[in-house]
Amino acid sequence: MLSFDVTKSTEEDGNMKFNAKTSLGAGSGRDEGTRSKPRSSRPTMAMVAERVGVSTQTVSFALSSPGRLSPATLRKVLKAVDELGYRPNQAARSLRSRSPQALGFRLYPADRDVGGVMASYLYELSAAARKAGYGVFSYAAETYEEETQIVEETFRRNTVDCFVITCPSSDDLPLPLFLLERQIPFVVFGRPWGLPMSDCWWVDVDxxxxxxxxxxxxxxxxxxxxxxxxxxxxxxxxxxxxxxxxxxxxxxxxxxxxxxxxxxxxxxxxxxxxxxxxxxxxxxxxxxxxxxxxxxxxxxxxxxxxxxxxxxxxxxxxxxxxxxxxxxxxxxxxxxPLETAAKHTVRLLLDLLNNPDSKPEQVLLRPSLVVRESTVPR
Amino acid sequence: MLSFDVTKSTEEDGNMKFNAKTSLGAGSGRDEGTRSKPRSSRPTMAMVAERVGVSTQTVSFALSSPGRLSPATLRKVLKAVDELGYRPNQAARSLRSRSPQALGFRLYPADRDVGGVMASYLYELSAAARKAGYGVFSYAAETYEEETQIVEETFRRNTVDCFVITCPSSDDLPLPLFLLERQIPFVVFGRPWGLPMSDCWWVDVDxxxxxxxxxxxxxxxxxxxxxxxxxxxxxxxxxxxxxxxxxxxxxxxxxxxxxxxxxxxxxxxxxxxxxxxxxxxxxxxxxxxxxxxxxxxxxxxxxxxxxxxxxxxxxxxxxxxxxxxxxxxxxxxxxxPLETAAKHTVRLLLDLLNNPDSKPEQVLLRPSLVVRESTVPR
Known part of the structure; x- marks a missing residue:
């Protein structure tokens, strides 16, 4: 088992909130407050420009007003953008497109959401996101490959700023690892079983x-x-x-x-x-x-x-x-408590997007017992 | 009751497909193949430019590369864009942002989707949309006012190209009327009860x-x-x-x-x-x-x-x-048959977006009986 230190505090609603103090344990040699990958690994506009042999202004035009470029140049720049995985930064983006920001959320077929928990959570998530000025981009995916393709595509193209994922078992680990590697912001609904718990942002019900x-x-x-x-x-x-x-x-x-x-x-x-x-x-x-x-x-x-x-x-x-x-x-x-869970998820997403270098935060909520006739005094 | 003429044809799956031949009945004085509102009522870039007293180029910059304008000019242009309800056209848009196109779909709280039908339909809709290169923007709304605000905002800002709505009773008529009036493309899942059936694009189960x-x-x-x-x-x-x-x-x-x-x-x-x-x-x-x-x-x-x-x-x-x-x-x-319904919905949306002036098409699917122990021979 992985060990991790947390400080526990009791929230106003009586739920426990974990604030991670360390991640990956002692001896990992990481500076506190930095991401596991150095920032410099992220492709820049200059790298795209260099690869194509054009100015950064041309790269900028390709992304903001492509009509100003010849089709041939546009194609070359966009190819390099895709190959390098370059993504325009948030600030430039929101000015440029004025699109409402959005979070991505995967949909599951009915037979994988028998209790309707994910459908209810999605509703609450959309309501909470809306209050924060965010929309929800929901997608169906049949395989891991399809999911990562959608995630990468929608993130690269600024359709989606961040994701809410689930990770019920260690079999589902490839997705959070993929997101961490590509520095795509995400919050887990549930816990990232199999990863150091304090390495991710998550909201779960105990x-x-x-x-x-x-x-x-x-x-x-x-x-x-x-x-x-x-x-x-x-x-x-x-x-x-x-x-x-x-x-x-x-x-x-x-x-x-x-x-x-x-x-x-x-x-x-x-x-x-x-x-x-x-x-x-x-x-x-x-x-x-x-x-x-x-x-x-x-x-x-x-x-x-x-x-x-x-x-x-x-x-x-x-x-x-x-x-x-x-x-x-x-x-x-x-x-x-799905409504509360959704509100915390959105709060964490905003924290994460506004301060990508801050320490991941975790929230563990307490469920409640609903007594019906299947349990009576003996 | 409203009367309407339809031609019925039997599809490969034995379902009926209605092709509307007339809408609003004889004597409405409408030309076939045109929308009920004249095209010219739609605000243009020139109208925005005139209102602000700037060139159309400036309006274009405001929407495609706002960093090129002074904050004061940008604010004035965007205000006029909002007031006039101007929306950049599709072609310019898809070149500009390279965003995947998206359809909008409202989410309902669990107590309004007891059988989980809407959740299952949304999954199938997302899967079908994905195959057509479309994403699904799903939103929660508590009131009609909130819903129209979201619809208008996301459509104007090109986050969403079209909507799939439901309209279970004549109480729900304001939404399709709102969409028709603003020429926002939509397909009804269900039938637009209370409207001339051949006036809308819809997919329903009989x-x-x-x-x-x-x-x-x-x-x-x-x-x-x-x-x-x-x-x-x-x-x-x-x-x-x-x-x-x-x-x-x-x-x-x-x-x-x-x-x-x-x-x-x-x-x-x-x-x-x-x-x-x-x-x-x-x-x-x-x-x-x-x-x-x-x-x-x-x-x-x-x-x-x-x-x-x-x-x-x-x-x-x-x-x-x-x-x-x-x-x-x-x-x-x-x-x-929710998967089939979702596929038809996406097909109709594509038809509608590609040929906004074509006659609305309707699809009525046949449900099937699933026999269990609550019905046995007497």
Missing amino acids: GAAGLEQAVNHLVELGHRRIAYLGWEKSAGLAEDRESGWQRAMGSHGLPTRGMIVRGPDDVETGRRAAGELLDRQTPPTGIICPSDTMAIGAMRACRERGLEPGRDVGITGYDDSLGARVVTPGLTSIAQ | GAAGLEQAVNHLVELGHRRIAYLGWEKSAGLAEDRESGWQRAMGSHGLPTRGMIVRGPDDVETGRRAAGELLDRQTPPTGIICPSDTMAIGAMRACRERGLEPGRDVGITGYDDSLGARVVTPGLTSIAQ
């Missing part, structure tokens, strides 16, 4: 704390055998959520050994995994899940065995999705 | 046909008393969906009198309205709903009376949402 709340709630209701339906290991989100259950169980002195079944995040997995637990000689009386989807599967497994969720088995989900509200009985779930 | 399929399905399963839980009258979508149930019931010679209860689109309304129907002396055996939300409420009403949805009462929803998939029993629902 999933582990949410799972702890769920366990504490079941313990208060009289449960002692509380199982966990986990996601497969991912070096990230999956481990974080599971750790909340582990920690809370430990703090109550309750056993966790043999109380976990893991699988992909879908209703069928929830149903099968819960079935496996319920068919044991000493089945659990409570089942904690990292998603509403798995919890809804667990409710089905109960019903198939003549057990009533709530009365016979306490079940909790995560995300407080539509699903949690419409199933019968209603599903107790963990709600993420 | 909700009435979907409801007909649901009725036919229940009739095939042996149902005869089939009630409808409707939305309150809205001069638009609500009437359209209801008409599908009406039409199908009529075609089977089944009674509709007293078989409708209407209310707002939520679970509680579905529960109460279905309860009212089920408590009658001769209750319906089938209940058709215009949304999954209301259908889920109807399922609850059944359970509360010891009736099992599917076995005792056949129930259908609309949107094939997550809710339909996770409730027990699974809810039979109507699925919209």
Whole structure:
């Protein structure tokens, strides 16, 4: 595990805010307050001019009033701009085009946003961005290659000034690494699992704390055998959520050994995994899940065995999705403070854009438990 | 009702495509192939120059390389540009900024997109737009005033070239009227209820046909008393969906009198309205709903009376949402072909942008019935 020092402070809303004090740990030889790549690596207008053999004025014209150049010269300059990855600076840009500034955000297909969390977050992000004079450029991408192509293209062309990305597991690391390498500003919604946490700007909701709340709630209701339906290991989100259950169980002195079944995040997995637990000689009386989807599967497994969720088995989900509200009985779930998260994201983006050399800031928000009929006193 | 003539043709996918032949009906005195506002009403660069008392070259500089002007002159020109509503033309623009072109799309909060249809459509729209070289600028707006301000601002500043809007009822008419008046290109996803249908470019899914399929399905399963839980009258979508149930019931010679209860689109309304129907002396055996939300409420009403949805009462929803998939029993629902709708939307937008004077085109797609356990043979 990477170690990092943070100062914790309690915000007005009772949430923890982390301010990174160091990054990459001692001995990295980095000056505080500078980016990991020297500024000079960034291509300049002079470098473009030199490559083409024209004046910087010509390069400037190519980008601001291309009609003044011959098509041949224009083509040559734009080719060099692309090849070198040159990008006009912010100040010149906003004067030139007077475009509202924009942040980029990737869209996901419905089956990757089952609880509708990303759609709700996007709405809140757009509302918060609007108040800061920013628009949201949203894009669909099927592959990592397509995503990086869109990111590079829209950033280079000043369509987008910065990005909000998600990075749920270490499999998703290539994107933040790509952005860091190219010095493209971004804030992570979630945490950059697998990177030094204090190296990035991020806003996350403390999933582990949410799972702890769920366990504490079941313990208060009289449960002692509380199982966990986990996601497969991912070096990230999956481990974080599971750790909340582990920690809370430990703090109550309750056993966790043999109380976990893991699988992909879908209703069928929830149903099968819960079935496996319920068919044991000493089945659990409570089942904690990292998603509403798995919890809804667990409710089905109960019903198939003549057990009533709530009365016979306490079940909790995560995300407080539509699903949690419409199933019968209603599903107790963990709600993420998406509006607050979006506001912090925009605040961090503005800080980052205004002071690109400042130390990255991190915000960790506390989710809340929404109690419904799937958990009742024993 | 407004009357309009359309030629219908069957597309390769079996869907109907309407090509408007006339708009606003005979006697409107309009030349075919021209927009309702004369072109000359659009402000020109010369008009801006005249107002400020500068040359058109100065106006051009203000928009393309403002650094060349004194701040005072720049301010005066930009003020006149805003006041007159002047907008540089497309060709000059794409040369100047080399920005990817973009379409604008409004985001809705989660409680206005319960089935997640708009979120899924946005994903498909972004994917289709991307293939055409277009990005999607998505925005949240709380009021009509805020929306028109964003629309005007982003269009004037060339951030967005065109919009995709929705217009579910005649209450939503101000927006398309605003866009038509300002000659801002747009395609409606849905139909512009309350406007002459052939006056706008739109892509819709035939909700009435979907409801007909649901009725036919229940009739095939042996149902005869089939009630409808409707939305309150809205001069638009609500009437359209209801008409599908009406039409199908009529075609089977089944009674509709007293078989409708209407209310707002939520679970509680579905529960109460279905309860009212089920408590009658001769209750319906089938209940058709215009949304999954209301259908889920109807399922609850059944359970509360010891009736099992599917076995005792056949129930259908609309949107094939997550809710339909996770409730027990699974809810039979109507699925919209969102990917196809998004592709047509982008195709129409390109046609409209390339040939702004051509006759508006309309596409009406057929939804499909997804059968689950809430409807079984009697």
